[in-house]
Amino acid sequence: MKKITPYIIAGLLLTGASCKKDFLDRYPQDAISPELFFKSETDLSLYVNGLLSLAGTYQYLSDQSTDNTSTTAAIEIKNMMVGNPSSQTITGGWDWGRLRDINYFLDNYNKAAVVQEVKDHYAGMARYYRAQFYFDKIGRYSDVPWYGKALLPDDPSLFKARDPRAQVVDSVMADLSFAANHVREKVPTGTPNVWAAKMLFARFALYEGTYRKYHPELNLQATAGRFLDSALAQVKDIMASGKFQVYNTGAPNSDYAALFSSQDFGKISEVILGNPYDLLKGTGSSSNNGTVFGDYEQAPSRDLIQTYLMKDGSRFTDAAGYDKLQYTQEFKNRDPRMAQTLAWPGFIRAGETRPYIQRLNKNFTGYHQLKGYFNTTDANIAGSMDFPVYRYAETLLIYAEAKAENGTLTQTDLDQSVNLLRARAGMPPMNLAASNATPDLLLAAKYPDVTGGMKGVILEIRRERRVEFALEGYRYDDLMRWHAGKLLEKIPEGMYFPGLGKYDMTGDGIEDIILIDKTQDIPAEDKKEKNSLGQTLIYYKAGSIGDEVTVYLKNGAAGGNIVTEVKTRTFTEPKFYYRPIPYTQVALNPNLKQIFGWE
Structure with a gap:
């Protein structure tokens, strides 16, 4: 058995690829003599900075x-819902090299000849990264082995079984508590400080508290409240510090967008931690313009568009015939964040003088994404936009959600949280009594597990999270913790067209465009019809999926929403909230058992 080296052993013994410093690149960390290296604060800083891992602008592609x-990419959860997934087909995610790097530091940092405050700061940073690592593993597998130290090749713990989720989570909470109490406030730009540590603590605690509340298969509902309380404690500290505020210059049609098109977060006090990009300094490009905008790989769904409220605070979906409104009608009098997230009728791209005409294509919705699209012709500017890793907006929404979930939310709480975000957008405030008196029936159908006296406001806070964090990569984790995986069975649809024409x-x-029948030929350029401005109409053949056309409509030539796919999706509960341990790992370590029906 010992002659077989499991992948987990390799991961725990080899250096991860995250280290960026030359010294750590040249010498594997298991070859570093701790007596020679861990001597000074410079050594501790060098090592911990090599562990730096921040979310970046790829998050704008993470709602796929x-x-x-909608998406044409080979997304894991989509493939699971339309296929026959097993531990032999889902093979990613069981990687442990980064944990070994973190634990090696924690095993040796105390050797440095520095004062305790210095040791505690860097240990806090390492424990922040370990908590971040296990946050991902818990979300994917639930029960996982907990390793609190770097292991040697003959350590029997390499062949241990999974540890229970509750035990692993308690260890993560201990790491986050230490980080929140010992990481410094003043750190180099682009690295986590104490407020970032508190944000990760709050994010994880909210995740775990709501996950336990809404997932009966864990049998941990009775413990959900203490995690909500922990989340509240952390965000209250951040709110009470007075160091952060919602970015609001009184320009509701542009303030929100400014958060995602800044080259310097130093002037935006809403950003708790930013990931700085500077193409000219070789830090990598922030630009995803070719993917975010247009019809390459992803496109916003009509369901997202219909989530936004009207500008007067009323529900878009309460209006008669809302589901038959066309693109130019959908954007009228809506929450201003919508037109700062999605390309609106009349939007003009940099370098052009006329409004952009939405390009339609197979398997795409017709809607285009603006968040994460940098509207400039200067590649250096597009490649040097910073990314907000933690925003104060998240602090406020964690506060509101945790208070609502534990049943203590008041109107004053809403005014100190959600309504600051609505004020930035020029939207009316959320009213606690009104929200609970008349819950949104469509939202209630989406989230049938939400019950009780706070039902209406919990639903509205979920709407607010979806809108505020749209296309930033929050949505998947939210759906998973809310036990709302069944929503993924609905195939994303796009713009509505009543028919050909x-x-x-x-x-x-x-x-601007004309939809013609599948039996017609698109005329030669000089034969195409022009509009009253003298501009040539853009021609598309329209029909049903399977036809030789570019635009797929639900009812073919008779119109309907654009459809992107037709293959039936099935989200199996509770199985698909988790992933199997790859088959090869179980073969190497039989103590690892599959759970929740995976084989």
């Missing part, structure tokens, strides 16, 4: 696993 977008796409009342 959710109901916020000419349509205005820029909001000026003049036709």
